[in-house]
Amino acid sequence: MIDVIILLDQDNAEPAFANALALAFKVAxxxxxxxxxxxxxxxxxxxxxxxxxxxxxxxxxxxxxxxERRKSDTIYVAPCSGRAGLVQAEALGIERIIPSFRPPGDIRTAVQSILNRDLAIHLAGRSPQVAKAIENGDVLYRQIGAAMRADRPLPPEILDATTRAISEATRREGLGGWLDAVKLHHSGTCRHMLSVAGNGSAFGQFLGLHDTDIAMITETCLLHDVGKLFIPITVLEKDGPLSDGEKRLINTHPARGAFALQRGGRSAVEVIQAVRDHHEFLDGSGYPNGIGGSSIGPLTRIVTIADIYSALTEERSYKAAMSPRQALAIMSEMKSKLDARLFTAFRSMVLAPVFTTKRGEQGEGDGVMMPCLKSGRHPLDRANREDAA
Structure with missing residues (x-):
């Protein structure tokens, strides 16, 4: 399903707002x-x-x-200042009418209001924690896109609020409930962002990590594909396989995202590194730089696992969603690429039904964790626990 369809008549050239909308929505x-x-x-x-x-x-x-759709889901954008079109639109029952002199931003706002209304309806039966986190994520997705395209710093308030809300939602409602709610969002790119963040946040909780580390994982997962916001939505959410040229364009997103975050000046060095390296593999077969082994930090290793698992279990226009066990089976064949200890722990989390349906208990350790990711220490090393002595 597409976000927006623009109906054009033969009397007018294609409007400039069409290209502006195509930066944020799937448009036909x-x-x-x-x-x-x-x-x-x-x-x-x-x-x-x-x-x-x-x-x-x-x-x-x-x-x-x-x-009913003319009243609720249709926007009339007048191509000229004449009254005839406005009168006809009103006669058709179209309630959202935008005059020709209004800027493209007004049209985008009108489109977003319709999509937000539908999202709010879908979230009505969800818990307040889940609904709040999804709504925050939707706002964050749009604000990040606007900031990236305008070369402005990321909005820290909504980023922090979304990070906290997702951690709270997965902690209280379970990972399964979070991932079910994420499917309600209209944008495949935003769904992936929220899915990876939920998987990463839940994994940090399962490992018993310090809240500081859980927040860093969640924030990095939210930002891991920020470089894709420079790529047309028609490529990102294309129905069917990508061409070689489109694949090359997609593969630029880690470096572009890291560069944008660095220019913004508000993201931690570890977050920027993980955004740049989340498609790198331990055996050196990844991209963009083909690094491997100890050059890949623990934060990146966690985000990579959450990213791959999310991509495999999400439904896309060109593929069905895999079951958790199918996804884990594929990932188990990537032993030379992924951190084996972290993947084993992640697999245990996914297959633990209690954890996915309610508040997870501390998982892989028996002590209270100290913050470890900022210093580059592996989260499964016992030395990171306060009772290790």
Whole structure:
């Protein structure tokens, strides 16, 4: 399903706002004269950019777009200052009307309000902790995108709030409940961000890590794909396999993300390194720099495991979601690439039904953990526990 479909008439050139929307949403553009009901049913939001001078097009729109959707999911963007199109749009029952002189940001805001309304409806039956974390994540996703494209620093308040909210949601409601709620978000890219963050946060809790380390894992997972926000959404959420050129473009995201975070000046060095290296493998077969072994820190190793597991278990337009056991089986064949001790612990977490359904107990250790990730110490080394002596 696509986010936005833009209906165009033959009297007007393609509007500039179409490209602006395509930076943030999955957008399709079709001529109004050839549109059909199936195409409109596949879109969450319909934008009508037409002078509506032809009665045949007005009648067609009335027949292929139900009245309820015209009222709730449709935006009329006037292509000119004339009154005729506005009158026709009102007669069709379209309530969201944006004059031609309004900036593209107003159109994006109108689209987002429709998507947010649908998200709020889906979250109505979820716990307050889960709903708050998803809503924070949605705001963070949009603010990060805007900051990256404008070359501004990340918004620290919403990043910190989202980090705390996800940790609280997974701690109180269990990982399974969190991942089920994440599926409700309309954006595949945002779903992946929230899924990785939930898996990473829950893993830190399972390991019994210090709250400082859990927060660092969760924040890094939220930011691990920030470089993808420089890549068109049509490539990121493409239906079907990527071309070689598109794969090369995707593979630039770790370095681009790390560079953007470094320029922003607000992210910890360890977070930036993990964003840059989360596709590197211990055997040196990863990208972008082919590093391996001790050059890959423990924070990166955790994020990599959470990222791979999330990608395998998420449904995509071109593949079905794998079951947890199927994903773990594939990851178990990556022994030379992943940290064996961390993967063994992660596997134990995933297969522990009690942990995924309610508040997890301290998992892999018997002492109180001291912060270890900032200093580069492995979280499973006993020396990191206060009672190790």
């Amino acid at each position: 553009r079709i001529p109004l004269a050839t549109a059909n009901a199936d195409q409109l049913a596949d879109a969450r939001v319909v934008i009508l950019h037409s002078s509506l001078r032809r009665q045949s097009e007005v009648s067609l729109l009335a027949s292929i777009l139900p009245e």
